[in-house]
Amino acid sequence: MTIEVSPKDQGQTPTRIFLSYTRQDRVRAEPIIKALETAGYRVWWDGLLDGGVAFSTTTEDELEGADAVVVLWSKTSVASHWVLDEATRGRERGKLVPVTLDGTFPPLGFRQYQLLDLSKWRGSPAAAEISNLLRAIGVVAGQADAPARVLQPTRQGLSRRAMFAAGGGIAVSATLLGFGAWKFGLFGSHVDGNSVAVIPFKNLSGSADQSYFSDGLSEEMRSALARISLLKVAAPTSSIKFRDHVEDAKTVARRLGVAFLLEGSVRRSGDVVRIAAELIDGTTGFSRWANSFDRTIKDIFAVQSEIANAVASALVEEVAADGGQAPNLEAPTSGGTHNVAAFDAYLRGKALYSLHADEKTYREALAQFDAAIAEDPKYAAAYSARARSLTSIANQYATADQFIALYGEAEAAARKAVSLAPRYADAQSTLGVVLFQGKLDFRGARQPFEVSRRLGPGDANVLARFATFCSAVGRFNEATESMSRALKLDPLNPAMYNSAGFVQYSARRFAQAIPLYKKALELNSKLPFAHASIGNCYFALNKFQDARAEYLLEPLDVLRLPAIAIVARKLGNEAEAQDALKRLTSDRGEGASYQQAQVKSQWGELPGALEKLEEAARIGDTGITNMRNDPMLDPLRQNPRFIRLLKQVGFD
Structure with a gap:
């Protein structure tokens, strides 16, 4: 041409x-x-x-x-x-x-x-x-005679002061959640001007196999920003829903309840990585900061720090201008590594773990975390992830004779993470979970949970774990406050609503818990625990037919079968009740000791119920963590053996 x-x-x-x-x-x-x-x-x-x-x-x-x-x-x-x-x-x-x-x-x-x-x-x-x-x-x-009014980027960004006063916010309607405005502080909330969501970076590497790297890099970026106390960073589970979004920036920011979005792309070719990142004002849709980086893979850690510093500086400059203390952007709290091979294995493990698919996938994730530790024996985040993998395997797939060994390994990994990075909130929180759920050491779990809350005020998972612990031990006000903050950070995560429902259920606010569990199922129709939990609420409200209908929808047999046994007896269907208990006992054996105690308690067989509870405590059944507040155990409340067992496992 x-x-x-x-x-x-x-x-x-x-x-x-x-x-x-x-x-x-x-x-x-x-x-x-x-x-x-x-x-x-x-x-x-x-x-x-x-x-x-x-x-x-x-x-x-x-x-x-x-x-x-x-x-x-x-x-x-x-x-x-x-x-x-x-x-x-x-x-x-x-x-x-x-x-x-x-x-x-x-x-x-x-x-x-x-x-x-x-x-x-x-x-x-x-x-x-x-x-x-x-x-x-x-x-x-740059032609001098061209009219400059054409194609000029619009820079109507907020002033620094206006950025921190930005309103708008997401309001959750009372119709949707169906409980009072005081619950979790969700109504009439505004968007904080220093809040940001990290949208998963696009993988432009030409291979779907590299998605773990771009996703992992986005998560590391989010973690780096979350460690800055002046910022409020949306949790990854909510942000990831907008990976391939077609909505404009203002819509995405409104749905996530944040003032800014950070998004970008990653192209990896051999040892060379190109990262493009952009900070977008969610109130206007306009760019506040953008840059790209062409580096070798060995410089990936420097790039993460550079982007985090630039974004944080753009967001918190108003605080510094008003005399506030500028953040320490290099705070050594990440539990990270500077070993590229270790980092790569860790990201692969996180991608597998996040699938929550089956035991095989959890063990594949565990293998990747072990590979990361082999490359860098001081990689605290990898030890913490190893502990969570072992805990998930023990909770969901282990038999009673495997509990002690698996939880022992998990505790060792969590303690190693804490010793390597004592200011790493996730490590402290993970140790609390292992001690609380795996070792049934309630007193020992308190300190790491308290430390994690102090170190990780911007981490929704840390806050939700703390809320769950507080609920189990009867600290309901603290649980509600922590859960409120977690929901604001992660408003589209079904697990957060499941945890919020647990907080209300534990406090015996059954009617208030139901819409939270239903919201969790709206976000993930296959979520375990939620149907059984709704059924338990209906049971406590004497709506037995409604309870049975929910129990039948529960995917986990260890929750479905004992619930059916209880409600069937209440409805006068003895054959169904006996069949459900028989199946539970034959399928799960000692691994369902706590659930068998619930059944016997509701059936009025109190000596047998106490025997099963003591057995559950002896073998380390995680169900014991619920015994302080569990309405199914109410017939045992005044029994001296029950009171002694509460104290024995650490409930005051």
């Missing part, structure tokens, strides 16, 4: 344009290319390579040398990793000219620029749409 230079450009080097588009849009792109070339521009597009034209430079060289980067957005191009990467580089260089071919808006992160609409253009090079495009190119190419 011949390049024609207009008379005004003769004797000058033509303006160089890099055209980014997808092959599916080639038919639409070619008339635009022709119009640009007719206007005297030198256009580089990959069709030239198809035509056999010899180029001595690579695509990347053309992108770096272009005077303007014209990006053709469409329904297909917004999903193209190549177009996203090229657009990112054009934006970073200040050369971006965005065009929509079919009315499609650009992806999040590119919407602060005026978008040129060619969706109704009929191909005439003299049309107004092309005139606007040429003027826009002139602006970014």
